[in-house]
Amino acid sequence: MITYLEAIREAQAKALADDPRVYIYGQDVGNFGGAFKATKNLAKDFPGRVLDAPISEDAIIGSAVGAAIGGMRPIIEMQFADFSTVGFNQVVNQAATLYWRTETACPITVRLPSGGTAGSGPFHSQSMEGLYAMFPGLVVMTPATVEDAYSMLLEAVAIDDPVIFCEHKYLYYHLKAEGLPTEALPVGKARIARMGRDATVVTYSAMLHECLAMADELATEGYEIEVVDLRSIKPLDTDTVLASVARTGRLLAVGEAWPWGGVTAEVVARVASEGFALLDAPPRRLNAKDTPIPYHPNLWGTHRPTAQTIARATRDLLRL
Amino acid sequence: MLDFAKGVSAPAAAQGTFVQAYRWMLLARLVEEKLASLYRGGKIFGGVFIGKGQEALSVALGITLKKGDLYAPLIRDQAGRLAFGEPLLDGIRTYLGSRLGPMRGRDGNVHRGRPREGIFPMISHLGSMISVVCGALMARRFKGETGAVGAACLGEGGTSTGAFHEAMNLAAVERLPLVMVVANNQYAYSTPNDRQFVCEDLSSRAAGYGIAGHTVDGTDLDACLTVMEEAVGRARRGEGPQLVVANLLRLSGHGEHDDAAYIDPALKASPLGRDCLRLTEEALLAREWAGEGDLACWREEALREVEEAVATVQREPLPDPNTEHWCALATTRLVDSFTAESSF
Numbered sequence: 001m002i003t004y005l006e007a008i009r010e011a012q013a014k015a016l017a018d019d020p021r022v023y024i025y026g027q028d029v030g031n032f033g034g035a036f037k038a039t040k041n042l043a044k045d046f047p048g049r050v051l052d053a054p055i056s057e058d059a060i061i062g063s064a065v066g067a068a069i070g071g072m073r074p075i076i077e078m079q080f081a082d083f084s085t086v087g088f089n090q091v092v093n094q095a096a097t098l099y100w101r102t103e104t105a106c107p108i109t110v111r112l113p114s115g116g117t118a119g120s121g122p123f124h125s126q127s128m129e130g131l132y133a134m135f136p137g138l139v140v141m142t143p144a145t146v147e148d149a150y151s152m153l154l155e156a157v158a159i160d161d162p163v164i165f166c167e168h169k170y171l172y173y174h175l176k177a178e179g180l181p182t183e184a185l186p187v188g189k190a191r192i193a194r195m196g197r198d199a200t201v202v203t204y205s206a207m208l209h210e211c212l213a214m215a216d217e218l219a220t221e222g223y224e225i226e227v228v229d230l231r232s233i234k235p236l237d238t239d240t241v242l243a244s245v246a247r248t249g250r251l252l253a254v255g256e257a258w259p260w261g262g263v264t265a266e267v268v269a270r271v272a273s274e275g276f277a278l279l280d281a282p283p284r285r286l287n288a289k290d291t292p293i294p295y296h297p298n299l300w301g302t303h304r305p306t307a308q309t310i311a312r313a314t315r316d317l318l319r320l
Numbered sequence: 321m322l323d324f325a326k327g328v329s330a331p332a333a334a335q336g337t338f339v340q341a342y343r344w345m346l347l348a349r350l351v352e353e354k355l356a357s358l359y360r361g362g363k364i365f366g367g368v369f370i371g372k373g374q375e376a377l378s379v380a381l382g383i384t385l386k387k388g389d390l391y392a393p394l395i396r397d398q399a400g401r402l403a404f405g406e407p408l409l410d411g412i413r414t415y416l417g418s419r420l421g422p423m424r425g426r427d428g429n430v431h432r433g434r435p436r437e438g439i440f441p442m443i444s445h446l447g448s449m450i451s452v453v454c455g456a457l458m459a460r461r462f463k464g465e466t467g468a469v470g471a472a473c474l475g476e477g478g479t480s481t482g483a484f485h486e487a488m489n490l491a492a493v494e495r496l497p498l499v500m501v502v503a504n505n506q507y508a509y510s511t512p513n514d515r516q517f518v519c520e521d522l523s524s525r526a527a528g529y530g531i532a533g534h535t536v537d538g539t540d541l542d543a544c545l546t547v548m549e550e551a552v553g554r555a556r557r558g559e560g561p562q563l564v565v566a567n568l569l570r571l572s573g574h575g576e577h578d579d580a581a582y583i584d585p586a587l588k589a590s591p592l593g594r595d596c597l598r599l600t601e602e603a604l605l606a607r608e609w610a611g612e613g614d615l616a617c618w619r620e621e622a623l624r625e626v627e628e629a630v631a632t633v634q635r636e637p638l639p640d641p642n643t644e645h646w647c648a649l650a651t652t653r654l655v656d657s658f659t660a661e662s663s664f
Contacts, residue, residue, distance in 0.1 A: 053490070054486075054489055056451075056486035061451075062449075062483070063451045065452050065455060066440075066457070067462070069455075069456055070455070070463075072458075074455075086482075090451070099648065101423060101431070102422065102433065102441055104435040139654050161651050187654065188654055236656055
């Protein structure tokens with residue numbers, strides 16, 4: 001068995017082994033192996049290519065852009081997605097504009113350990129994907145499975161554009177698969193994670209597993225819920241979403257990020273504008289509450305969508 | 321004989337280097353005067369930002385760097401760009417938006433460069449280019465290529481950013497051959513130095529990073545050439561990052577839209593307010609490295625070069641929104657087809 005976190009480590013090991021242009025730079029990623037151990041043993045196995053960086057998110061990402069111009073393929077670990085706001089300028093103004101302005105590719109991968117876990121509080125729990133997806137010139141990946149964590153990270157390193165790789169901390173240790181995949185859907189294609197006919201629930205990252213649990217629960221009530229895993233949110237596979245809504249006539253978009261704008265709003269907007277006639281009911285969204293992310297599990301467990309709240313929202317949708 | 325009483329320092333640079341530096345300074349001054357004139361005539365979109373008074377510092381860096389080095393100029397570095405090897409046409413094409421320029425109308429004025437040739441195009445966020453140069457130097461090190469130097473330029477105002485601090489510290493930790501050149505031109509847009517920092521001399525900050533610091537009179541070409549030789553040489557020899565702070569005065573507004581009425585007249589009358597181009601001409605004459613006739617002839621040649629370049633660019637095609645490739649990704653298969661279509 002291999003965990004989601006081990007898949008991320010294995011993908012980095014493979015990228016380092018396969019391509020001499022790859023190096024890893026970030027806080028505590030060296031001998032310590034990273035705050036979550038996503039780079040465990042890599043500094044030893046790849047001497048001089050897995051380097052501890054000073055606590056300087058801006059300079060870390062700026063340096064990655066310079067190294068990419070210089071022909072390298074840096075993998076940057078932000079210790080927590082939340083801290084990437086300190087390097088935000090270098091991502092959205094430097095990395096994301098470089099190709100458009102100069103026709104110089106910027107193949108950097110910025111790994112963002114994302115999302116909430118119990119007890120992590122306001123500054124170690126955020127979901128930043130929607131923020132980055134707003135900016136042209138970036139690819140934003142949000143893997144929900146062990147297989148995708150592995151294959152999409154390899155693809156992130158291989159492509160010539162800056163990639164924001166949102167890996168979910170909640171999945172790191174508990175999500176397991178039999179082994180590493182040998183083939184994968186390309187980035188940009190969503191996946192039907194569960195087939196159904198009564199409603200479409202579109203989601204990504206850790207929320208996929210809450211949605212699948214919800215679909216199990218509603219199956220006992222006689223409903224067949226189709227669950228779409230977006231996999232990447234930019235590009236966002238609108239065709240797969242629309243095809244699913246064409247089958248079910250109902251849409252619920254679920255995300256762990258905050259409710260103003262973001263991925264779920266984008267999904268609903270696209271379906272409303274391109275697939276209005278497919279809908280038998282108003283499209284719905286379910287997100288986290290519009291407050292900072294709370295510390296105590298009693299609060300945190302209610303702040304984010306869960307299988308129970310998603311089930312409630314889905315039942316409401318089915319009644320419309 | 322040298323006339324020290326007139327403030328002309330001892331010749332440090334060889335005659336050939338000094339003369340060549342002067343001619344780049346002159347070309348920079350004249351092309352910027354032309355761009356300012358086009359701006360006043362309404363021929364330029366957006367602003368025009370000139371380096372008047374900063375040419376000696378700028379050219380000294382550009383002429384000291386070698387081919388294969390890395391260079392992140394800032395907004396007042398026309399002279400250094402020319403000396404480093406940026407074609408004169410690049411600046412004019414970028415200001416006028418020519419499709420044949422390096423930025424093809426997608427970005428303008430001072431936001432130009434040729435990253436693959438080692439000239440990095442600045443973004444507007446001050447201090448942000450320093451870490452990019454650091455990363456490019458790290459790339460050289462990863463590839464086992466030694467001997468190159470990277471230089472980044474900034475004003476004193478930009479040293480107040482977190483980006484500056486982060487990048488200087490990172491360069492020090494990685495012991496990169498970075499030369500950080502700060503033009504202390506006394507005003508960041510309109511903000512005077514006493515509202516920007518408190519330390520006596522910005523180069524004293526070098527000690528805090530554990531790197532070498534240098535202070536220079538930015539109006540004095542000899543001094544600038546000497547300090548760059550020293551700083552670039554030390555970086556190239558593996559002695560780590562170098563911080564060079566040049567004291568001078570911006571002899572223009574922040575941009576041509578700005579009459580700079582806020583500049584203290586006492587500063588203009590002080591040694592900082594001397595025009596480095598004029599001082600360099602005086603030095604050339606005093607050392608008999610040029611006569612009045614040579615100066616007039618060089619000016620005439622530079623003017624002609626500028627006029628020809630502008631005339632060339634004015635005949636060039638402009639960007640066309642209908643044929644523009646509206647795609648921000650190199651990987652076209654990853655373009656979000658919905659966002660691509662919904663914007664039309």
